[in-house]
Amino acid sequence: MDWLVFVPIFILGTILGSLLNVLIYRIPEGLSIFFPRSFCPNCRNTIPFYRNIPVLTYIFQVGKRNCCDGNIPVQYPIVELISGVIWGWSFSNFHLQEALFLSLLISLLLVIAWIDYQQMIIPLNMILASGLLVIIAMGFKILPLQESIIGSLVGPISFGGVLGLTYLVSKRQGMGTGDIQLSAVLGGWQGSINIILIFFIASILSLLSWFSISLFMGFDKDRALPFAPFLVLSSITIFLLEFYFRVNFLTFIIK
Numbered sequence: 001m002d003w004l005v006f007v008p009i010f011i012l013g014t015i016l017g018s019l020l021n022v023l024i025y026r027i028p029e030g031l032s033i034f035f036p037r038s039f040c041p042n043c044r045n046t047i048p049f050y051r052n053i054p055v056l057t058y059i060f061q062v063g064k065r066n067c068c069d070g071n072i073p074v075q076y077p078i079v080e081l082i083s084g085v086i087w088g089w090s091f092s093n094f095h096l097q098e099a100l101f102l103s104l105l106i107s108l109l110l111v112i113a114w115i116d117y118q119q120m121i122i123p124l125n126m127i128l129a130s131g132l133l134v135i136i137a138m139g140f141k142i143l144p145l146q147e148s149i150i151g152s153l154v155g156p157i158s159f160g161g162v163l164g165l166t167y168l169v170s171k172r173q174g175m176g177t178g179d180i181q182l183s184a185v186l187g188g189w190q191g192s193i194n195i196i197l198i199f200f201i202a203s204i205l206s207l208l209s210w211f212s213i214s215l216f217m218g219f220d221k222d223r224a225l226p227f228a229p230f231l232v233l234s235s236i237t238i239f240l241l242e243f244y245f246r247v248n249f250l251t252f253i254i255k
């Protein structure tokens, strides 16, 4: 990895990460993304730019707010760091167009996963934005057109099928329509075989988490877990496996 590329893009990524925090906070509240400037969610005072430096503000202020009592949620530096790694890693491993596509897409997926984790909703505007990005990537031949289209159909068809079946059997809904919309985006990104693998791994992860949470907090058969974080985590895992081990699950299975 080229550190001369990684470090400056990582820093840029942490700055974009603070924008992702703004999206995570403002979208579920129905607030405008662009206006007003950064403010404290607690006391509503504007945060001056020198107290709004990604990751560093959190470290220098030891996690404390400066405008009022209370702590800065640890979500802020974590999202900024993840965003920094996403941008730095993409630009040190891919050409400009691909790197830009990957960084933007994974950033949007991070926002979707985080909002679902906090609020149990998947905002439609984030799905549309990430879907549009996948379509643009098809247009620029960053993604293989035919496989992407098939993937974006296989995703919702298989997810919808499983959702329908679970409902018929148990009269419960394990997933929401947001998860099905997200499967179209992930399928378009990764193709038909991968989206099924992603679904499979995400289901196992979510089941394991459900049991671990139940062990600590007591069993509650009505406890629902958000599914998008597991879907996003699984797609990134599959993507990294393909990248680092040069496996291609599509050709692997066809052979």
Ligand SMILES: [Zn+2]
Pocket: 040, 041, 042, 043, 044, 045, 065, 067, 068, 069
């Ligand atoms: Zn405040």
